[in-house]
Amino acid sequence: MKIDLLRKLPEHMDTLVLLLDSKSKVDDIDHLPSHFKESIEAYVKKEEFKPEYAKIKSFHSVYKGQVSNIILCGAGVAAKLTADKLRRLFADITRSAIRLKATNVYLFPSFAPPIGDTQYGHVLAEAALMTEYKFTKYLSQEKPHAIGSLHLALNVKSTRYINRGIIEGRLYAEVTNLARNLVNEPANVIYPETLAEAAKKAALKYGFSIDVYPMDRIRRLKMEAFLAVGKGSKAEPKLIVMRHMGNPDAKNKTIGLIGKGLTYDSGGYCLKPPQSMLNMKNDMAGSAAVIGAMCAAATLKLKVNIVAVVAACENMISGEAYHTGDLLRTMSGKTIEVINTDAEGRLTLVDAIHYAITKEKVDKILDIATLTGAAVGALGTEITPVVTNDDAWLAKLETASEFTGEAIWRLPAHENYNELIKSQIADLKNTGGPFAGTITAALFIREFVGNKPWIHLDIAGTALRDKESGMYSVGATGVGVRLITQLLREMA
CATH class of the missing domain: 3.40.630.10 (Zn peptidases)
Structure with missing residues (x-):
């Protein structure tokens, strides 16, 4: 799985993961393409989705004839998130994306990292790659689905420390x-x-x-x-x-x-x-x-x-x-x-x-x-x-x-x-x-x-x-x- 950092989300995405904390309102989130925002707002209203910690829901969105998976993940109170709680969230997100047979996953947190940038990148890469692991060496049937790439969309001043963390977490x-x-x-x-x-x-x-x-x-x-x-x-x-x-x-x-x-x-x-x-x-x-x-x-x-x-x-x-x-x-x-x-x-x-x-x-x-x-x-x-x-x-x-x-x-x-x-x-x-x-x-x-x-x-x-x-x-x-x-x- 390739893992990298983006500053801007593309118009179309195979799979979008929106990580929401308790204070997040979809309408107020910047940098989220408008058609995704409309789909998410409609779903949240209909299903009365509340971003409680580790609550995950998924649905499909269609735009210009292209279908996207959308995963909503609740983070609870962002200030209370520890490295280990984030590790669990990223693991749950990865597992959900695998179940949806996602190929390219775009992770968009609605809040700034509550821990240091290096540790944040570390925990993300570690959780994604360890969750994806399955021992399938001797299976003669079809192997489990693997995610091709995970893109973290995060508006930070410097990408240096997040990228350093991703490298360490991968190791x-x-x-x-x-x-x-x-x-x-x-x-x-x-x-x-x-x-x-x-x-x-x-x-x-x-x-x-x-x-x-x-x-x-x-x-x-x-x-x-x-x-x-x-x-x-x-x-x-x-x-x-x-x-x-x-x-x-x-x-x-x-x-x-x-x-x-x-x-x-x-x-x-x-x-x-x-x-x-x-x-x-x-x-x-x-x-x-x-x-x-x-x-x-x-x-x-x-x-x-x-x-x-x-x-x-x-x-x-x-x-x-x-x-x-x-x-x-x-x-x-x-x-x-x-x-x-x-x-x-x-x-x-x-x-x-x-x-x-x-x-x-x-x-x-x-x-x-x-x-x-x-x-x-x-x-x-x-x-x-x-x-x-x-x-x-x-x-x-x-x-x-x-x-x-x-x-x-x-x-x-x-x-x-x-x-x-x-x-x-x-x-x-x-x-x-x-x-x-x-x-x-x-x-x-x-x-x-x-x-x-x-x-x-x-x-x-x-x-x-x-x-x-x-x-x-x-x-x-x-x-x-x-x-x-x-x-x-x-x-x-």
């Missing part, structure tokens, strides 16, 4: 949709080797460096916990290490991004129910998020040093698979008793974290993972739980969350819960029992970060949608890509 949407594609691919298409290949292609396209370490190198690193999880699969584990050194002279300022990379999770011998296994191709959504964020950071040439690590493998059942009761020695030397083979993600993450700290010398750690079903029970599918040991870094993440609309909520790292992950025969056990599962999983990971500032994002609830909503179609959301990208910008 955020592009790398998020890249992550969505990776997560939506089935497990017979994306497995450790092909995930590594996809990361290599992204590195070549967007301009960051990458190393992919095979099994023998992982063995030499003594990443026993990571390797144990992958033992049951014929797909060989891969350690994917991506680097963007935007400020090579800076010391003690490297950020480590750790993404969970379980390309399929059967649960191992603690086998998941069939229905629960159905979406386990998405258990690598954390890795997709860090790949997407690396693409954005490299494109934006952020002056920050970033190392992203993905321990990619499958958790399967075979004569080689690890068992409940096994004792594992991690790369750090700490030992773990396996209580549940379906609590595998944290085993791969802690070896990846220790690698990032000791071999890549990262100074901060952010891990992102579809880790616990408890996260869904606690906060549902709209809010990502966060556990951290650093209030200042969390404040930056909260700022990024507000900008991107990716909601987060801090859970307490309650010290008494450390008792729940202690083992009688090892330093730790890999589950803490039936209660506070999101917190105990985070506390388990915290045992391996030392004194480094650390943020943990559990995206088990927010990585997928089971119905169309806002900017999201059914399937992967790409959660974390925009949030992490914006956090990195806050730190650059």
Whole structure:
């Protein structure tokens, strides 16, 4: 979809979208062609349309034998519109235009941008391109309709900042949709080797460096916990290490991004129910998020040093698979008793974290993972739980969350819960029992970060949608890509 800025509307339009706030009167709107104004006034009067927030109506208008789609969208009180509320409006408008099979869409807001011009352009492009996304790669029938161009008609003194925002919003949407594609691919298409290949292609396209370490190198690193999880699969584990050194002279300022990379999770011998296994191709959504964020950071040439690590493998059942009761020695030397083979993600993450700290010398750690079903029970599918040991870094993440609309909520790292992950025969056990599962999983990971500032994002609830909503179609959301990208910008 092409997105650009116009100063004047043409006489004929395939699809006109009029965005009205509570104070707007159609008759008073300048720069709207008279024949459209007459049609809209007649419709508003007949249907008693009131521009309440997110209220959308559409109808057809005929002028000189040419038919136009007209979409009326209510914005409510313009002064109360936040970036996220605008994002929802632009998503709803895009979806309406797609349903009408619009080709060229002209968006005409009746009021000035209530947020900064750059952010306004960003939100528009991001919402339009993310809403248009659908994973249709394997459909043999007719593909969904795509909008050819979206023209924003806005009377501003300078187009510079709006256009800058459009470029940035397009990038955020592009790398998020890249992550969505990776997560939506089935497990017979994306497995450790092909995930590594996809990361290599992204590195070549967007301009960051990458190393992919095979099994023998992982063995030499003594990443026993990571390797144990992958033992049951014929797909060989891969350690994917991506680097963007935007400020090579800076010391003690490297950020480590750790993404969970379980390309399929059967649960191992603690086998998941069939229905629960159905979406386990998405258990690598954390890795997709860090790949997407690396693409954005490299494109934006952020002056920050970033190392992203993905321990990619499958958790399967075979004569080689690890068992409940096994004792594992991690790369750090700490030992773990396996209580549940379906609590595998944290085993791969802690070896990846220790690698990032000791071999890549990262100074901060952010891990992102579809880790616990408890996260869904606690906060549902709209809010990502966060556990951290650093209030200042969390404040930056909260700022990024507000900008991107990716909601987060801090859970307490309650010290008494450390008792729940202690083992009688090892330093730790890999589950803490039936209660506070999101917190105990985070506390388990915290045992391996030392004194480094650390943020943990559990995206088990927010990585997928089971119905169309806002900017999201059914399937992967790409959660974390925009949030992490914006956090990195806050730190650059």
